[in-house]
Amino acid sequence: MTPRTALTIAGSDSGGGAGIQADLRTFFANGVHGLVALTAVTVQNSLGVQGFTEIPADVVAAQIKAVASDMGVNAAKTGMLATAEIIRAVAKTLDETSLDFPLVVDPVAASMTGHSLLREDALEAIRTELFPRATLITPNLDEVGLLTGISVTDPESQRSAAEALLEFGSRWVLVKGGHMRDTAECVDLLTDGREFVSLSGPRYETENTHGGGDTLASAITASLAKGASVPEAVAAGKKFIERSVAEAYSLGAGVGPVSPFWVLNR
Numbered sequence: 001m002t003p004r005t006a007l008t009i010a011g012s013d014s015g016g017g018a019g020i021q022a023d024l025r026t027f028f029a030n031g032v033h034g035l036v037a038l039t040a041v042t043v044q045n046s047l048g049v050q051g052f053t054e055i056p057a058d059v060v061a062a063q064i065k066a067v068a069s070d071m072g073v074n075a076a077k078t079g080m081l082a083t084a085e086i087i088r089a090v091a092k093t094l095d096e097t098s099l100d101f102p103l104v105v106d107p108v109a110a111s112m113t114g115h116s117l118l119r120e121d122a123l124e125a126i127r128t129e130l131f132p133r134a135t136l137i138t139p140n141l142d143e144v145g146l147l148t149g150i151s152v153t154d155p156e157s158q159r160s161a162a163e164a165l166l167e168f169g170s171r172w173v174l175v176k177g178g179h180m181r182d183t184a185e186c187v188d189l190l191t192d193g194r195e196f197v198s199l200s201g202p203r204y205e206t207e208n209t210h211g212g213g214d215t216l217a218s219a220i221t222a223s224l225a226k227g228a229s230v231p232e233a234v235a236a237g238k239k240f241i242e243r244s245v246a247e248a249y250s251l252g253a254g255v256g257p258v259s260p261f262w263v264l265n266r
């Protein structure tokens, strides 16, 4: 049987734990065929990002057109987009394909070690060009701060930030709480302005969370590709990332990756 398809528009992580590598292994683990529009090649390992080179914007656009016109896209996600020019090309191409698939925008600004994955001015382009086209956006707390100026420290500020982010035009917002390190639970807040869903799970004691945000967003995208509603897809994504953090492994001298391998032993 032909599986559903999910498209990732994102960068490559030479360390294999984040970026398109995280997306493809998560799509596979969720029974979805992964399609790729590569935006950048990063040079990185467990210690951080040493640099990146972006793919020309017209080549990013051509990759999206090639797969969308021939293979069909059931859902898509964006990760590292590198430059404002690529972001504009992605927005234009998504409009031109005029396919009605759900779009998850993970506004990746920096790696977890703090290295920038976006040229200056590009986060603003994600906000203006992609958020209005997004079914769901999935910022972490650092990205929430950059986008809204709100510093999330508790459930009230998490809710205010979610409401402020909705103003940028996406249908749903998921404010991830992984970076609120002094809480016993990891609480992510999902809202469309009417429904507020607090997704709570244990915070595992591990330093190895490389690729966690990408894995969550791609697990959500895979569920959307299979026809789930946004609340269903986010709940499934949260379960998926929880197990993947619980089974994260050390690799290299720095931060190891979250692991989707647990699905092989189910």
Ligand SMILES: Nc1ncnc2c1ncn2[C@@H]1O[C@H](COP(=O)(O)OP(=O)(O)OP(=O)(O)O)[C@@H](O)[C@H]1O
Binding pocket: 111, 112, 139, 140, 141, 176, 177, 178, 179, 186, 187, 188, 201, 202, 203, 204, 205, 206, 209, 210, 211, 212, 213, 214, 216, 238, 241, 242, 245
């Ligand atoms: N230690 C942990 N234990 C359990 N779940 C976690 C842990 N850390 C993060 N998570 C969950 O992982 C997902 C990603 O959250 P986070 O806020 O860390 O995003 P992120 O910063 O984009 O990820 P990263 O930069 O690590 O790729 C969220 O669902 C969050 O609740």
Ligand SMILES: Cc1ncc(CO)c(N)n1
Binding pocket: 010, 011, 012, 013, 018, 019, 020, 042, 079, 080, 108, 110, 111, 112, 117, 210, 211, 212, 213, 214
């Ligand atoms: C290529 C790439 N995309 C996203 C992230 C964020 O996890 C990363 N470290 N590298």
